[in-house]
Amino acid sequence: MGAVSPREARMVRVQGEEVLTASLTQLRSRARETGKTVRETAVGSLNLGVWPVSLSRNAPLFTAPEQARLLSARAAVAGCGGLGGFLASLLARAGVGALTLVDGDVFDEGNLNRQAFCFRDSLGREKALEAARACQAVHPFTEAAAVRTVLTPDNALDVLKGADIVLDGLDSVPARFAVHRAARELGAPFIHGAVLGWSGQTATFLPGSSIGLDAVYPVPEDAPDPPGVLAPAVAVVAALQCQEALRILAGRPAANADRLVFFDGESHTLHRMELAPAGARS
Amino acid sequence: MTITARVPGSLKAWLDGACEADCQGRTVGECLADLSRLHPRLQGRVLDEERGMPKVLVFLNGDNVMGMGGLDTPVNDGDEIALIPLAAGG
Numbered sequence: 373m374g375a376v377s378p379r380e381a382r383m384v385r386v387q388g389e390e391v392l393t394a395s396l397t398q399l400r401s402r403a404r405e406t407g408k409t410v411r412e413t414a415v416g417s418l419n420l421g422v423w424p425v426s427l428s429r430n431a432p433l434f435t436a437p438e439q440a441r442l443l444s445a446r447a448a449v450a451g452c453g454g455l456g457g458f459l460a461s462l463l464a465r466a467g468v469g470a471l472t473l474v475d476g477d478v479f480d481e482g483n484l485n486r487q488a489f490c491f492r493d494s495l496g497r498e499k500a501l502e503a504a505r506a507c508q509a510v511h512p513f514t515e516a517a518a519v520r521t522v523l524t525p526d527n528a529l530d531v532l533k534g535a536d537i538v539l540d541g542l543d544s545v546p547a548r549f550a551v552h553r554a555a556r557e558l559g560a561p562f563i564h565g566a567v568l569g570w571s572g573q574t575a576t577f578l579p580g581s582s583i584g585l586d587a588v589y590p591v592p593e594d595a596p597d598p599p600g601v602l603a604p605a606v607a608v609v610a611a612l613q614c615q616e617a618l619r620i621l622a623g624r625p626a627a628n629a630d631r632l633v634f635f636d637g638e639s640h641t642l643h644r645m646e647l648a649p650a651g652a653r654s
Numbered sequence: 655m656t657i658t659a660r661v662p663g664s665l666k667a668w669l670d671g672a673c674e675a676d677c678q679g680r681t682v683g684e685c686l687a688d689l690s691r692l693h694p695r696l697q698g699r700v701l702d703e704e705r706g707m708p709k710v711l712v713f714l715n716g717d718n719v720m721g722m723g724g725l726d727t728p729v730n731d732g733d734e735i736a737l738i739p740l741a742a743g744g
Binding site: 453455456541542545565567568569571572573588590591594595599601632634636637638639643645647648649650 | 662663664666673713718720721739743
């Protein structure tokens with residue numbers, strides 16, 4: 373069986389609870405013996421109630437079957453720059469098992485102020501590849517696929533195929549519309565995120581909802597100049613998006629469906645408002 | 655009718671350093687036009703005159719006006735209008 377059994381597991385205490393754990397060495401060795409991947413072995417172990425040690429601090433927050441669902445899931449991150457870099461990192465850390473990381477761009481000096489995977493020695497390197505490399509360096513069971521392409525209405529469906537959820541790390545309004553349309557066709561929830569200065573916003577669009585991205589952007593056009601964006605605002609918005617994605621992938625109800633949460637970094641306030649179909653009239 | 659308009663801190667420059675300001679009007683559109691007259695930095699940033707649409711998200715007492723009567727939505731004394739900017743960076 374491709375799993376570490378409770379009999380072989382080591383018990384640790386987390387937040388007053390006993391948690392059965394398997395080390396990375398145990399998981400790797402069982403995967404080798406059974407011809408399974410480390411990810412499959414970790415999922416099999418979780419289904420028996422045995423947590424990978426590297427995820428054991430998630431144990432009070434998710435049940436083992438919920439964490440198994442996270443580890444079995446694929447999340448697509450559209451854009452691997454500011455939001456996308458933090459999103460990929462947070463999803464990988466939390467134990468989402470498969471990531472599709474999409475970006476056709478390379479890092480430049482102007483990205484250093486806010487993009488998690490941009491360093492002086494990564495300038496000129498492809499964002500999607502750097503993100504995938506960094507995510508795979510966290511847990512050995514994370515399968516991160518880099519897709520080095522610019523998302524367009526023509527390719528979005530193909531690129532995002534197989535995703536259980538799609539997260540918005542884009543910096544272009546038209547690209548967001550294309551990705552949201554593709555997510556809808558795939559039946560995948562779309563977790564929108566965007567940043568402006570010290571502030572930013574997120575909204576969750578579930579596949580069957582009559583409310584779409586046009587409730588946020590009345591006109592699907594970009595402003596003529598890129599906005600100023602501060603790293604902490606990016607990190608806050610990505611964190612909100614990631615928490616929502618984890619809830620949904622674990623099988624819990626969305627916290628923010630058809631609502632816009634606007635984080636104001638200058639006053640440290642969150643504004644949560646109901647979205648309405650664009651152009652609706654009562 | 656006196657209406658209170660609120661903006662998040664990131665937009666307070668639009669209201670000359672304040673996060674809220676009073677304005678007058680019978681509809682959301684009239685209130686926003688009055689607000690733009692009182693605070694000239696709002697001009698061109700809130701209303702798309704050509705399309706007759708707001709350029710930002712506009713909520714009346716917490717509800718998106720696009721789900722009501724848009725800019726023609728009537729207001730009552732003491733109502734609150736919130737303006738949320740269109741963030742698009744990533």
